[in-house]
Amino acid sequence: MVGLEVARQAGGSPRRPTAVWAAAGAWAGSLVTVTVGLVLGGGNPSPYLLVDSVQGLVYPAVGGLVAARRPRNPVGWLLVGIGAAHGLDVLTGALLLRGVPLAAWAENWLWFPGLGTLTAVLPFVVPDGRPPGRRWRPFLLLSAGTVGLATLVAMAQPTIQGRPGELLTNPVGVPGAAAAVGPAFVLYLTCSVVAVASFVRRWMTSDRDMRRALLPVLVAVVVVVLALVTVKAVQELGGGPAAGPLVQAVVLPLIPVSVAVSVLRHRLFDIELVLRRSVVYLVLAVLLGAVYAALIFVTTGLLRHRFPTVPVTVATVGVALGFAPLRTVVQRAVSRVLFGDRDDPYAVLSALGHRLAAARRPGGALDGVTELVCRTLRVPAASLVGRNGTVVAATGTLPPAALRLPIVIDGEEEGELLVAPRAPGETFGRRDRELLEDLARSAGPALRSDRLAAELRRSRERLVAAREEERRRLRRDLHDGLGPALAAITLQLDVAEAQLTRDIRAAGELLAEVRRSAAHVVADMRRVVSDLRPAELDDLGLPAALDRVAERISPGGPAVSVRCAPLPALSAAVEVAAYRIVQEAVTNAVRHSGARRVTVDVAARDGELTVCVQDDGTGLRPDAVPGVGTESMRERAAELGGAVDTRSRAAGGTQVAARLPLEPR
Template sequence: MRAEMPRWPWAIPALCAAAVLGGILLTLSEPEADTPYLLLDTVVGLTYPAVGALIVTRRPGNPVGWLLCAGGAGLALQALAGGYAWNGGAHGWPGAEVAAWATNWVFFLGFGPLLLQPLLLPDGRLPSRRWRPVLVVLLAEMAVIQVMVMFRDRVWVWGKERPSPFGFLSTETVVAPAFSVVIASLTVASVAALAVRVRSAGHEPNEDRPNHTRRRLVPVFAAVLAMAVALTADVVLPPVPPIGAWLEALALPLFPLAVAVSIFRYRLFDIEVLLRRTVVYVVVTGVLLGAYLVIVATLNALLRERGGTIEALAATAVVAVAFAPLRHAVQRTVSRLLFGNRGDPASALSELGQRLETSADPTRLLDGAAETVAHTLRLPSVAVLSADGTPVSVQGGVPSEGVRLPLLVGGREEGELRAAPRSPGEALSAADLAVLDDLARHLAVALAAVRLAREVQTSRESLVIAREEERRRLRRDLHDGLGPGLAAIGVRLDLIEATAPEAMRGPLAEVRQLTQGLVGDVRRIVHDLRPPALDELGLGGALEDLALDAEGGAAVTVTLPGPLPELPAAVEVAAYRIVQEALANALRHARADSVEIAVVAVPVGAPYAGSAAPARLVVTVRDDGRGLPERLVEGVGSGSMRERAAELGGLLRRTSGPDGGTTVEAVLPL
C-alpha cells in the first residue's frame, strides 16, 4: 500500500495566505499606500507556497518544492511586515520601526531562492558538475547582499522612505548597484541552466525520449525568460511609475503556473492528482483576493472618512456573492484544460468524425484516431488495437494499464481501445468512461471498415497475382505447346499437298490456310496475354528493348543498379506497362529530349520514405520535358498506371521539378 503523505507542509501556504491577508488589511486600513509591491507580494505569497507544498508532500527530497515555499514565504512576510509598519507607524504601535526595517530585507529571503530554483529543475540537481562553482558563487552573492540590504541606510515602506535606525551602508552608491549585479547574476544563471537542459535533452545516456523531455521544460523555460525580462525592467526603469513592479506581478506567477502545466501535461514531478484538486481553489482565491484589494482601495478613496470599516464589509460581501459563480467558471475552464472535452461528448465525437472523414485511404482510416482521443480527454497514451493485438493507431505508446474497452460491431470483436490514466494510481472518472464508450462505438465501426478494406485489397491483390500467373502459364502452354503443334501440322500439310493427287490438293490447301490462320490467332492471343519480351528477355531486357524502340529521337537510358530477383508475373507486367505509358507520355506530350528509366529491388526492412517496409520494386521514369501542368487532369493513361499500382497494393507518384521535367515513381510490393 502507498504510504500516507505528510500533511504538515500544507501549513506553509496556509500561514503565507494568512500573512498576505493580514498585510492587505493592515495596509489598506490607512490611506496613500503605494500598493504595486504589495500586489507582487500577494501574488507570489499565494501561488508559490501552494505549488511548493504539493511538491514537498510527494517529493520531500526535491529541493524545488522547498524553494517554492521559501520564495512565497519571504514575500508573504514582507506583506505582513509592511502592513504592520504602515499601520503601526500611523498609530504608534510597538515594533513598527523594526517591522519597517524587516520589510526591506525579509523579502530577499524568498526572492533569492525564487531566482535560484530554475538551476535545479526538474529533478533538484544541477545540470552538471561544472555548475557547482556557479552555485557556490551565487550562494555567496546572496549571503552578502542579504547582509547589505539589512544594514542599508534607508528603509522603504509602501512608497515612503526614511533613514534606517540600524543601517550605515549607502543605498544609492553601494547597495543598489550590488543588488543589481546579484539579480543579474541569478537571472542569467537561471536562464542559462534551463537553456542547457533543453538543448541537451536526448543526449544523456539514459534519455530515450528527447522530445518528451524538451516539452516538459519548454513551459518552465518560457516562464523563467519572462521573469528575467520583468526583473531587468524593474532594475533598469525608474521607480515612478512602477512599471517593473507591475511586470513582475504579471511574470512571477508564470513560473508556478508553468510548473503546473508541466505537471499536468508531462508529469514533471508526478503529483498531478493532488495539484488538479487544488488548482481551482488557488485560482479562485487569487482572483477574489485581487477583487477584494481593488474594492477596498476604491471604497477607501470614496469613503475615507468612515475609517475603513464600511470598505472592508462591502468588499467582503461582494467577494462572498461572487464566490460561487466564479468558482463554477474557473472549474469549467480548468476542467477543459485538464480533462478536455469529456463534459461535451458531442464535440469529441465531432472531432473524431472530422478526422475519419478526411482520410482518403480506407485502409488508413484510423490514422490519428488515437491522437484525437488522447487530445480530447487529455490522456497521456491511447491505443487502438486490432483483433489480433496489432496496434492500428497509437498515441504515446500502448498502455499497459488503465481502461480496456472491446470494440464490437454486430457481436464481433474488431479490436480493443486502451486508454492510460492521466497519472499513476488515478482511475478515470465516470465522465471519462462515458465519453470513451461513445468514442469506442465509432472506432469499432471504423476498425471494421479498415478490416474490410484490407480484406478487399488483399483479395484484389490475390486475384491480380493469380490472373497474371495464369496468363503466364497459358502463354507458355500456347507458345510452347499449341503454337508449335499447329505449325508442325502446317508443314505436314505442305508435304502431303505436294504428293497428293490433283483432286485432293484443293481441300488440302484450304486446311493448310485454316491452320495458318489458327497459328496467327494463337500468336495474337499469346502476345495479348503478356508482353513477349518479358518471357524472352526478363523485365530488364524488356525495358531496354522498349527504350531502343522509342520514337522521336529522344535519348532513353535504362539503369539497373543490380540484378533483379525472380519477380511475380503481376509485378513484371505492372512495371512494364507503367514504364511503357510513362515513356509514351514523356515523348508524346512532354516533348522530352532525354528520359531515364531506373528499376531497383529494395529488400525487406530497408528504409523507404522514412520507415522500414517490406520488399518492393521501385520503378522511376524521369524526363526533362515541360513538366506537369498547373491544373492537372488525370487522363486514361495516367489512371491506368495508378490502377496497376493500386491493384498490387502499391502506390504511384507523379511530380514536377521547379525547372520542369516530370518524375513518375511506382512502388510495387513483392
C-alpha cells in the first residue's frame, strides 16, 4: 500500500501493480532488516552502522518510487538492490556483534555489491536505463560482471574480519583467493572510471533537456565528494572529532534522491529549490570546512600541549557562530548567479528607471527594458509587444511557451511583456512573476509614449500628405475649372467688343452671357475658398457660425440648439476643428440616429476647448464600427493634441465629446 500511494502521488494510478507491490515489498523488507539490525546492535553500535541504516532505508524508498513509476527502467531496481545490500549489511553487522559465526562471513562482502553497483554500473544507465550509446554496452556488461566477480572474490577469502581486532577462518574460503583481490580491485576501479566517463559523455552530447535532467545528479555528486573530502581534511589537520560517519549519513542520501529527480522529471521536488540549496550548502560546506581546519591548525600549534581540547572547541564555536551570517551571504550570492536580481526588486526597478531616463531616442528606452529583464533575471529572451501586436523591442529569441504579462494603463491594455523561461518546461515562481509584473507596469508609460510618438509621426506624415493633396486639388480646380471659365469670358468679351460697332443688340446679349459666366466663376471661387476654411468663421466667428449650422438643419430635421459660453481668442486651427467636428456630429445625428433633438455645448476650461454634441436618438449599436466621419473627427482632434470620445448615453442617444487644447501641443 505504501508503494501504491507513493506512485499515485507521483503522477496518477500505476499501470503495473506487480511492479508497485514488488517495490513496496522490497522497501518493507529493508525496513524490517534495518530495524532488527538496529535493535540487535544497539548495545555496542559500530560507527558506520548509522550510515548503512540510513542508506538501507533511503535507497529502497526512492528506488521503489522510481520502479513503481518506471518499471521498465532498471535504475529504480538498481537503487532498491543497493538499499537491500546496505540493509543486510546492517543486520549482519549487528549479528556479528552478537557473536553469530556466519555473520562475520556475510559482513565481509555484503558492503561491496551496493558500492560497486553505485559507482561502476549506475552511471551507465542514468536517467533512461540505457547506456549513452551502443559502444558503451560492452563496458556496461563488463562492469556488471566485475562487480559480481569482485563480490565472489570477497566471499572466497581464506580469512575474514570478525569483531574489531579479530581474524577468523572463512568456512567457505578458497586457497589462493587472496591473490585475486588486487587484480579485481584494479578492474573495479577501471570500470568505475569508465562508468563516470559514460556519464560525462552523455552530458556533453545531450540536448538541453537531458542536461537539465542530469544536473541534479551532478550537483549531488559534487556535494558528496566535497563534503567527504572536507571532513577528511579536517580530521587529518586537527585531529577533530570523528564526524565522518555522521557526514556520510547526511550527504550520501542526496545521490538516490537526485537520481530519482533525474529519472522521473515530474517536478516531485522543486528543481529550482533543490538546485539553489545544493549549491548554497556546497559552497557553505567548503567555506566552513576551510574555517574549521584553519582554526584547528592555528589553535593546535599554540595550545595543543597545555589545553588539548581547546582547538576543537574553538573551531566548533567559530563555525557555529559563523554559520548563519555566512549562509545568508552565500545564499544571496548563489541566488544572484542563478536567478539574477530577483531577490532585490528595488535594485531592478531602480535600474529600469535610470535606463528609461537615459534614453536618447524614441524607442531606445524600450530596448533597454528587454535587455534589463534578460540581464537582471537571467532569462534568455524577452520582448515588448505593442497594442497592435507589433514587436517594439526584443532581446533574444522567444520560444512558443513564453510568459505573457499584459501592460495596462488607465484601464486600457497597452501591450504585453513576453519573457522566456530560464529553461524549457520551467515555470516562473511567485517572486519572479511579481517582479515581472512590476517591470511591466513600470514599462507601460514608456510603451505608451513610444506609441504616441509613432502616432504623432504618422499624423505629421498625413498632414504633409493632406497639404500636398489639397494643393493638388486647388491646382486642379483652378486649372480645370476657373482657368477655362476665365478664358471663355475673355473670348466672349472680345466678341462683344467686335459686335459693338456692328450689332449693339447682339453685343448686349453676349455681355449678359459674360455676366452669367462671371457669376458661376465667383460661385466656384467661393466654393474653393469655403473648402479651405469656412467663410462663416471669418465673417461671423465660431458661435454664430455654429448657429448657422443649426439653422440649416432645423427646418427639415431635428431641433438643433447651440449653447456657447464666452470664448477667448481662438486660433484658426482650433476654430476649424471645432466647426468641422460639430458639423460632422450633427450630420451623423440627423442621418443615423433618428433623433428629434440635438444639443451642442461649447466652452473653454482648463486650457481646452470642449465640444459636446448630444442627441436623443437610438444610440450606438454594440457592434458598430467607426465610419469615415467618426475617424475624421478623431483625426482632426488628434492633429491638435486633443481627443474625441463617442459613446451611447445612459439616458438614450449618442454623445460626441471633443477636447481641443487652446495652445498647440
